[in-house]
Structure formats: structure tokens, C-alpha cells
Amino acid sequence: MTPDPQSMMDQASPAFKPLTMTSLRRYVFFALAAFILLGPAPGQLFDKRSPWLREWVMYSGVGVGLPKGVFTVQDASGPVADYTPLQAAGLERYPLIVHYFFDKRIFEDADLTRYAADLCEGLLPGQHLSFDGVVGTRKGWVPMPVTNLCAQTEDAP
Amino acid sequence: MRNGQVRNIVHAITQWGPEAIGSTRAAGLMRMGLGAIALIRFGKELAPYAINGLIGLSLTVLFFSFAFTTILGIRARLSVAGLGAMIMLFYAFGLNGIGLVTWAHHHVYLLGMACLLLSLSDCGKSFSVDRLRAMATEDRARPPAEFGSLLGQRLIALQLSALYFWTAVDKSDWAFVSGQRLEQTMTWVHSGRALEFVLHWPALLALASIIVLVVEYWLAVAILMARWRQAAILVGLTMHISFYLLLPVNTYSITVIVLYLALLDPAAVHRFIDCMLGYPEVAR
Numbered sequence: 001m002t003p004d005p006q007s008m009m010d011q012a013s014p015a016f017k018p019l020t021m022t023s024l025r026r027y028v029f030f031a032l033a034a035f036i037l038l039g040p041a042p043g044q045l046f047d048k049r050s051p052w053l054r055e056w057v058m059y060s061g062v063g064v065g066l067p068k069g070v071f072t073v074q075d076a077s078g079p080v081a082d083y084t085p086l087q088a089a090g091l092e093r094y095p096l097i098v099h100y101f102f103d104k105r106i107f108e109d110a111d112l113t114r115y116a117a118d119l120c121e122g123l124l125p126g127q128h129l130s131f132d133g134v135v136g137t138r139k140g141w142v143p144m145p146v147t148n149l150c151a152q153t154e155d156a157p
Numbered sequence: 158m159r160n161g162q163v164r165n166i167v168h169a170i171t172q173w174g175p176e177a178i179g180s181t182r183a184a185g186l187m188r189m190g191l192g193a194i195a196l197i198r199f200g201k202e203l204a205p206y207a208i209n210g211l212i213g214l215s216l217t218v219l220f221f222s223f224a225f226t227t228i229l230g231i232r233a234r235l236s237v238a239g240l241g242a243m244i245m246l247f248y249a250f251g252l253n254g255i256g257l258v259t260w261a262h263h264h265v266y267l268l269g270m271a272c273l274l275l276s277l278s279d280c281g282k283s284f285s286v287d288r289l290r291a292m293a294t295e296d297r298a299r300p301p302a303e304f305g306s307l308l309g310q311r312l313i314a315l316q317l318s319a320l321y322f323w324t325a326v327d328k329s330d331w332a333f334v335s336g337q338r339l340e341q342t343m344t345w346v347h348s349g350r351a352l353e354f355v356l357h358w359p360a361l362l363a364l365a366s367i368i369v370l371v372v373e374y375w376l377a378v379a380i381l382m383a384r385w386r387q388a389a390i391l392v393g394l395t396m397h398i399s400f401y402l403l404l405p406v407n408t409y410s411i412t413v414i415v416l417y418l419a420l421l422d423p424a425a426v427h428r429f430i431d432c433m434l435g436y437p438e439v440a441r
Contacts, residue, residue: 056319
């Protein structure tokens, strides 16, 4: 008996088996599930970032670059006045904007000078401004003490 | 593990995920909710008065068309897929500095992904113009069944689980557990405002941080487990409402709350709506 050529071909090449809706649904589900569950792993575990593998790190940057501590105006006789960070920045409260649009955020000593620019401008001759405190980073509060924030007043008579 | 056990696990996952079928009412409610959230999130930024140029206007027309057809359920699956694609396009614009930077935020990605995933469920069989049309055109003794594939809902449940797990991973460091990162967040949001006093209680912030971390790891698993789901939903809702009241979370909390519909038993949602509509005999 001669074997049916069509059935021989079907057995020889299973790759040509038509894709059923059931199989398609399974492939779609498992592919998307892997993308959803494991997508953040490269960025969050191995620091290999991609905008299309969304990391779930929401609000981790809020408050980064803000100071906590005391700004002190001093003259030759000692401390004259203490200011909170908001007072030093000339603000009643931080603005209701996305945090990274706040242009006074502090990442280095020079930013601290910019943060307290209004206070620097108001210093009298012979006075200087210091900061004793910490600044927010993604790794927590980091000390950033500065003894003379307003360099231009350093040599004032 | 034996081959038989592996096969049983794969079978159970397949039945829960790609093969899942059931009432489409929860999917219909999610569709309307996501459409409304999209309008609230982008309406002001994409309305014709805020747009320049022909390309911008075309995107506006497409966005609003998809948003309204999504809410109304006109060609529902296509509409919600189109809405999801538009939101992901805005997300890409945000990433590349073409649109607003705030379009690249996590709440936009979550909204876009949720719409795309929902389009994989039969979300147009309930609460939709599609259903009205089917009732009008088909010669039926009974209205068309509100019954269909739940694949998209299952993927949304996985998306929520992944969100909780990975955000907990991000918080698993000393800076968060000690309350420092929460204090920084609260400093930005509450300094000089009514709730500023919480900044004077670092121990409370540390305790709140530990609770949030433990709850997020637990939610990642509990929302997928039938025995814990009810408690998980209550705890999750409490947490997201707290976030909404304490932090400027934009549409994040409300999107997650709407997506919790994907965690509920579709048959229970169906019965509940029957009861609310005064058909307890059907619900029974």
C-alpha cells in the first residue's frame, strides 16, 4: 500500500502546523506576562536601563536635593540669626510643581549658595552665612556642612 | 518535581490566564473608568486650545475620539487599544522630549499599558453601544450574553503584582526603611503646610516606611491568591487612598483603584450589579 504523500509531509514538517486561536492566546499571554513581570529586572537589579522596560521606582526622587538643617548668619561676635531651609530660600512652602522642576535643588556646595541666594544678598558687611545640616539623596540624608556660603562676603570689612 | 506536577501547574496557569472566561461586566466598568481617567489626565494638555500645528491637532482628534468611543463602548476593543496606543505614544514623546516631560511618568505608562491589556479582554460585551447594537440587530429571544475572554484582566492583575513587587524592591534599602526617603518626600510636599508636624516624628516615618514596604511585598503575592484577595484589596485600597490624600500622585491612585476590578471574581461583580439593579433573582 502506498502511503499518502500529504500525511507523510505533515508528519515530516510539524512546523507547518497551523496556529490555533488557543495556541496564539497562550503565546500572547506568556510573552506579555514575562515582559510585565521581568521587564523591570535589568534596570532595577543590574542597572541596565531602557525606557521601554519600565522600572517601578515612583516617588524615589521626590525630596532629593532638599536641605534639612539650620542656616546661620554670623558675624565676628558669633551667631546673629538662624533660618529654616524655607526661610533661607525665601519661600513659605515648596511650590506645587513636579519636584525636578524646582530649580533650587542641591547636588553640590555651589547649589547650596544658589538655594540661599536671597539670604546672601541681605547680609551686612562682616556677616557670613553657614549651613549645618544634611541634603536629601536617593541614599538618604547626606551631611553637607558649609561654613561660608556667600563667598563674596568673606573679605568684607 | 515530577513531570505530572509540572503539567498540573502549567494547566492551572493556563486555565487562570489565557483560557480564562467569565462575565465581562468588570471589564466593561474598567473600560469606562480608564477612558474617563485618560480624559482627565490629558484633556487639558491636548485640547485644541493647547495644541499647535496640524500634527498636534491630528493627535488631539485621535485621542479624544478613542477616549469617547472607549467610554461609550463603540467598537470597544479597538477603541481601548487605540487609546492605549495613543497614551504610549505620548509616553514615548515624553521620554524623547517631544511632548511634556511629565508624559514620561509611571502613571502615564500604567494607564497606557492597562488600556492595551484590557483590549485583550471582551470589554465591549457589557455597558457599551456595541451591546446595544447586538441587541438591536440580532434576532434573539434573550439579550446577548455578557460573557467572554478575561485574558486581558489576568494580565492587568499580573501588572499590578509586578508593580508592587518592583516598587518594594526599590524601597528595600536602609535609606527607605529608616524613614529618611519618606521624610524627604514629606519635606517637599508638606513643609510649611498643615501636616508639617509629621516631619517632627522621625520614628513614625520609619514605622510608616516599614509598613509600606511589608505591605507592598505582601500585596504582590496576595492579590493573586484567592484566599488573601479580599484582605489584599482592602489593604491596597486603604494604601492608595492614603497616597492620594498625602502625596501629589496625579492619576496613579485612581488608575490602580479602577484596575482592582481585574482582581475581583467576575461572577461576583456580575451578581453584585444584578442586585444593585434590582434583579436579585437573577443574581441568585
